[in-house]
Amino acid sequence: MSTQQPDWELVGTVGDVDPLGYGGGFVFRDKTGVYDPEIEYVEPIGDGGSRDDVQSVTVYRVVLEPHTFIDGVLSDNKFHPEYPVWYAKDLQSICQTCDCDSGELIGQLCGDDPMERARAYMSIASYFGWGELDSYPLHLTPSEAEERYAEDKYQTH
Helix, strand or coil, X not given: CCCCCCCEEEEEEEECCCHHHHCEEEEEEECCCCCCCEEEEEEEEECCCCHHHEEEEEEEEEECCCCEXXXXXXXXXXXXXXXXXXXHHHHHHHHHHHCCCXXXXXXXXXXXXXXXXXXXXXXXXXXXXXXXXXXXXEEECXXXXXXXXXXXXXXCC
């Protein structure tokens, strides 16, 4: 087990161009290469429909684990790829909901691109809800969320 701490860099965003106002995800990669990429998906809660109306923010943090697809089994367990990931049986339903092809979704989950993997996890979350991927989300005020995702903290490359 590594004792090295991750050094996160923002790779990009998925979802709305204004995640803090309308929902979306920040995708991070560990510059040390020790930890898998992660997404922090932001769900603003408010009355109106603008960033000014946001009353609180829920942040779901999910490790974008690489998957394997061996002998028709989609797995997130690198030690036992014969064990399917918990949502494998619902893959067709996920794809119908998201209007995507199962081969494309599997490719995104098994690929090395953190942005593609984040898009796949967004498809899974759109079917099950983000709470199924992170049952202990962060609950922030709008100002705490602004501070957490301040533009000067993360630079895309």
